[in-house]
Amino acid sequence: MSEEITFYHNPRSRAQMAHWMLEEAAAPYKTIILDFEKGEHKTPEFLAINPMGKLPTIVHRGTVVTETGAIIAYLADAFPEAGLAPAMGDAARGTYFRWLFFGAGCLEPAILDKMLKRPDAEPKAAIGYGSYEDVLSTLKDALTPGPYLLGSLFSAADVYIGSQINWAGMFGAPGLKGDPVFDAYVARVTDRPAYKRAMAGM
Incomplete structure (x- = not known):
């Protein structure tokens, strides 16, 4: 095939x-x-x-x-x-999957709820991501040591999370664009040759 x-x-x-x-x-x-x-x-x-x-x-x-x-x-x-991913058997693969699923299950829903101005859920509500503020705080803590989610290793998780932060910041999601940690991270990942090739070929 x-x-x-x-x-x-x-x-x-x-x-x-x-x-x-x-x-x-x-x-x-x-x-x-x-x-x-x-x-x-x-x-x-x-x-x-x-x-x-x-x-x-x-x-x-x-x-x-x-x-x-x-x-x-x-x-x-x-x-x-x-x-672009830790090898099978590498403990870092757990962290890698953590952030991939965080992107799908927490970051994107939280961003969309905030940008669409959906009402905040009650504190005890069974909402998967908790609160928008918790999501950003968790992500910021993970990115602060840098340079990437897995430390020195750039991975597919950075493609996913980096894309989401970049997109949300450009469209005005609060707490992202203008924050030094998020700005520096977006600058690093969007400076990659592969990113530039993809954007040039849109």
């Missing part, structure tokens, strides 16, 4: 994160742009691949992978020579 990845993309979507990861992994891929205005993400042909009609979506070795965090984690393991 072909090693080439089919990457379904629209630059006005979370697919930008997967694009950056594809470049970091040096993965062979072809890009298929889906036009949202034309509803190309809702055609029967695409819905047969991803019934949610969402991007990013990749197909690799005949397998469909959806959900941004899953795609990023999958690519790190599929292309281990890029060194």
Whole structure:
């Protein structure tokens, strides 16, 4: 089966994160742009691949992978020579997965709730991330030692978390842009050649 990845993309979507990861992994891929205005993400042909009609979506070795965090984690393991995830058996892999799942389960929901001005939940409510302030404080503590979430090792978790912080800061989520820890982290990760290639190829 072909090693080439089919990457379904629209630059006005979370697919930008997967694009950056594809470049970091040096993965062979072809890009298929889906036009949202034309509803190309809702055609029967695409819905047969991803019934949610969402991007990013990749197909690799005949397998469909959806959900941004899953795609990023999958690519790190599929292309281990890029060194974007701790090896199996390395204790750091636990920390790596912690931050990947934190990005999906805590950071993104907290950011979206805040930016969409949803009312705060009651303190005892069964909300997965607790509070927006707790999420940012936890993340800031993790990033303060630097330079990356796993210390000196840049990983796929930084692609995911770094993308989210950068995006949220650009769109005015409170507590991010202007904070020295977050600003320095975003500057480091967006200075990477793979990030620049992905953004140039949008």
